[in-house]
Amino acid sequence: MKITEQQIQELYKFTAQHYVEFYDVQTELVDHLANGIEALWQEKPELKFEEALHIEFKKFGVFGFSDVVEQKYNALSKHYRKQVYKYTKQYFKLPKIILTLFSMWALFKLLTVVENKNYIVIPLIAFLFAFQMWYLIFERRKRKNIKQFTGKNWLFQRITTELGGLVHCVNFILYVPDLFFIDGPWSLWYQIVFSIGTVLYILMLYVGVNIVSPKLRMEAQNQFPQFKFI
Amino acid sequence: MPNSKLYKGSLTTIILKLLSEQEKMYGYEITQKVKELTKGELNITEGALYPSLHKLEANGLLEVEVVKVDNRLRKYYKLTNNGTKETVNKLEELQSYLKTMQSLIGKLA
Known part of the structure; x- marks a missing residue:
């Protein structure tokens, strides 16, 4: 039967x-x-x-089914982060490393020149925060459209919206002013750490949004050709 | 049925080995194949099988193909090139572990 x-x-x-x-x-x-x-x-x-x-x-x-769902979510999020790591590493190889190191040096130089760090840190945080908010809104709209077209919810879509969990780094940005005492003088180490950290953060965001999310969407499209995600 | 905790650590090796012998398999087929090969001695539970398959897929050792069979979609798993290499490593690891355990148990007996 x-x-x-x-x-x-x-x-x-x-x-x-x-x-x-x-x-x-x-x-x-x-x-x-x-x-x-x-x-x-x-x-x-x-x-x-x-x-x-x-x-x-x-x-x-x-x-x-809860174990199956939870572990699939964890595995896919981890896969996303691993991909981000893999593609970010390419920015530390020639020729891209030149641009990476130059960006870090430029930010560091700017920090050494400007006495009041607020002039650099606040616009940077505002830009990163605004960018992530834009991405969340953009992805949510895309998720809505895909749901409308396919009539279904998709796990890969949730993972791309959350950038595989990296989206939670937005919380970290909010602590930057506390961690780096933006009103006081910065030591050389603070300036180096902030320059490297900020460029790394921007790189990871860029890789997630422009490389890994479209790649994951493409993988889903190949698995389910009867639906349209792209 | 043997203690299920004993085989849990070897579940990924079992899956990889099965897939190295078949071109592609789906979840239910894997559970039935293990049952058949072990004459019902080993029963892979659904709650353990799918998380393992999803982990192997996320790690790039398996790739997925979704095919319409009868009136439903079926998700087939097959080994990637990395998966084929990893199968060899995992089998060697398991065989070496079994050898060590046999030697240890032999000495304790």
Whole structure:
């Protein structure tokens, strides 16, 4: 006995009711449950669909699908950050390293020339904060559009919105004034650390937004060619 | 059934080895294949299988292909080039571990 199209839709609903909101995760679970139910029907054809589903779902343990979803989210976020690290490393190889080192040197030089660091730190923080806010709004709009086109939520979309967790660095920016005493004089080390840290931060943001997020979207597009993400 | 904790550390090696012998496999197929090969002695739980598959995919050892089969979409996993290399390493690691354990148990007996 085979699962019908209508029962497949019921399985999608079932996964959604069990806190799996993303279609890219639901799809695998639906196929697994469907295979399990069909195998059960071969042994016990008298079993009702709901009974067979209950038996198969129990095999996922007491936490149901939550472990699968959580670990998939963690694995994909980690993958995103690893990709950011991989592409950021390219900015420390020739010829890109010239631009990287020049940016760090230029910022450092500016810090040594300007006595009141507020003139540099505040616009920089404001720019980075505004950029991240713009990105969040842009991604949220994109997520909405994709949901409208496909009628579904996608995990990869959430990961790109969060920049694989790097978006939480926005909190760190808010602590910069406390960490670097922007009203007082800066030691040489402060100036070096701030210059390197800021350029690194901007580089990582750039890599995430311009390289890794589109790459992840492209991977999703290849996996699900029947939907349009790009 | 053997203690499931004992095989948990070897789950990724089992998955990689299975995929090195088949061109591509999907989650349910992996659980059934292990059951069949071990005559029901080893039962890979769904809660352990999928997180392992997703981790291997995120680490670039597996790639994914989604295919429509019957009336549903099926996610197939296959080894990447890195995955093929890693399978060899993991198998060597496991064999060396088994050898050490056998030698240790032999000496303790």
